[in-house]
Amino acid sequence: MAWPKFLSRKQPVVEDERSIGDREINGLLTELKAYLTNNYRQEALSALDDSCTETLKQFKATVGRRCWLLAQEWCQWGENKPILQPNRSRLFYRKGNTDIIVIEEDPQVRTLRFNETFAHSGRYNLALPYVVFVFRFVNGKFCDVYCMFNDKPLGDLSERPVKPYLTNIDGDLKCCLGRSHQLPEGLSYNQSVEFTLNYFWSAEHSNEWSEHWRQSQNYFAGSDARMSNAKLWQKATEENPLFVIDDVTWQKHNRTIGDLIVGLTKTDSKVREFEEAIFQDLVAEFLRSVQIAMTVSLEQSSEKVNGQPPEIIERKLVKAMQKFKVTE
Numbered sequence: 588m589a590w591p592k593f594l595s596r597k598q599p600v601v602e603d604e605r606s607i608g609d610r611e612i613n614g615l616l617t618e619l620k621a622y623l624t625n626n627y628r629q630e631a632l633s634a635l636d637d638s639c640t641e642t643l644k645q646f647k648a649t650v651g652r653r654c655w656l657l658a659q660e661w662c663q664w665g666e667n668k669p670i671l672q673p674n675r676s677r678l679f680y681r682k683g684n685t686d687i688i689v690i691e692e693d694p695q696v697r698t699l700r701f702n703e704t705f706a707h708s709g710r711y712n713l714a715l716p717y718v719v720f721v722f723r724f725v726n727g728k729f730c731d732v733y734c735m736f737n738d739k740p741l742g743d744l745s746e747r748p749v750k751p752y753l754t755n756i757d758g759d760l761k762c763c764l765g766r767s768h769q770l771p772e773g774l775s776y777n778q779s780v781e782f783t784l785n786y787f788w789s790a791e792h793s794n795e796w797s798e799h800w801r802q803s804q805n806y807f808a809g810s811d812a813r814m815s816n817a818k819l820w821q822k823a824t825e826e827n828p829l830f831v832i833d834d835v836t837w838q839k840h841n842r843t844i845g846d847l848i849v850g851l852t853k854t855d856s857k858v859r860e861f862e863e864a865i866f867q868d869l870v871a872e873f874l875r876s877v878q879i880a881m882t883v884s885l886e887q888s889s890e891k892v893n894g895q896p897p898e899i900i901e902r903k904l905v906k907a908m909q910k911f912k913v914t915e
Contacts, residue, residue: 594695604712610803611818617730617850623737628852630674638791639832644690646711646873649751655682655897661855662669662885665674670686670776671685671775671776671777672688672777673688673690673776673780673781674766674777674781675690675691675692675778676688676689676690676780677689677690677691677719677741678681680848680852681851682852682855683723683855683857683860684726684856684857685723685724685725685851685852685855685858686723686725686727686854687721687722687723687724687851687852688721688722688724688776688780688846689719689720689721689722689741689844689848690719690721690780690784691717691718691719691723691737691740691741692717692718692719692720693717693831694714694715694716694717694831695697695714695715695828696712696713696714696715696824696828696830697715698710698711698712698713698789699711699713699753699792699817700791700792701791701792701817702752702791702792702793702794704793704794704795705792705794705817706816707816707817707818709756710890711817711818711820711821712781712819712821712824712825712827713817713821713824714823714824714827714829715739715831716736716737716749716831716832716835716837717734717736717737717738717739717740717741717832718732718734718735718736718737719735719737719741719844720732720733720734720747720780720784721733721735721760721844721847721848722776722779722780723851724776724779725855729760729770729774729779729783730788730791732761732762732783732787733759733760733761733762733847733851734751734753734756734760734762734787735748735749735750735751735840735844736748736749736751736752737749738752738831738832738835738837738839741844744843744844744845744848745843745845746843746844747839747841747843748840748843748844749837749839749840750799750802750803750837750838750839750840751799751802751839752794752799752803753792753798754792754795754797754799754800755787755790755792755793755795756795756798756799757796757798758798758848760840760842762787763795763796764783764786764787764790765790767852768783768786770782770783802838802839804816804839810836810837813830813835815833839861857882894907
């Protein structure tokens with residue numbers, strides 16, 4: 588950016604021991620006002636472009652969320668038929684082409700099978716706390732299911748569940764169902780959920796997706812020996828099947844169930860189409876309104892600067908001249 592002329596102007600020649608004249612002062616004053624005003628306008632407009640883009644993104648997402656929440660009163664209806672919820676269902680949520688069903692299973696003892704890849708292979712009767720499954724259906728078809736533990740019943744989607752102490756679950760809590768999991772054609776949501784849960788609990792546990800199992804073993808080895816391996820876990824289960832919710836300190840997961848649900852619906856194509864269809868014109872109009880308001884504000888600011896009394900501007904000019912070492 589070029590420096591204003593008054594900064595590079597040479598010291599005026601003093602004749603007859605007279606100080607710099609009024610004409611020179613007015614010229615410097617006009618240059619200074621124009622320089623400051625123009626720079627302020629350019630910087631403000633540049634910042635406006637960046638701030639408007641982010642503001643519009645937030646505006647679009649916020650209004651979109653509110654619209655989807657209002658639309659939930661129709662979420663359990665498809666083709667004029669209500670959707671029958673599975674047993675133990677705690678939540679049905681529809682967004683675009685994506686349907687979410689949250690299942691909560693009560694604490695119980697389950698028989699789990701571990702193959703030879705584990706040090707303690709075989710069958711074990713293990714007490715489990717509350718187990719929460721999040722099923723995702725896209726365009727009416729089962730897509731995937733996620734699993735986590737909880738030490739109490741679900742009270743709010745903002746609560747953080749505890750890490751699942753199981754295998755066959757990846758780092759994002761997604762269940763590995765294997766290639767042999769094939770749903771028969773024509774199953775309802777209720778039937779798909781029951782079929783998948785039966786398959787998951789009857790499947791043999793392998794060491795392939797064992798991240799949560801290893802982490803939990805290491806954690807409990809230093810905090811609660813009863814849960815440090817399958818044999819001790821089974822022994823504690825025989826003594827008190829409810830000990831897993833009575834006096835076990837579980838590890839909290841870093842994501843809430845609400846976070847998981849938002850992530851599972853984020854890529855839905857119908858959601859993006861919905862947002863674009865509703866907000867395309869609205870966003871453009873909003874942008875124009877912001878730009879007009881800011882432009883008017885800048886122009887008013889410029890007029891105020893130009894309209895200030897000469898004595899006020901003169902004091903500012905003297906300070907500027909001192910700063911840039913411009914003297915009489």
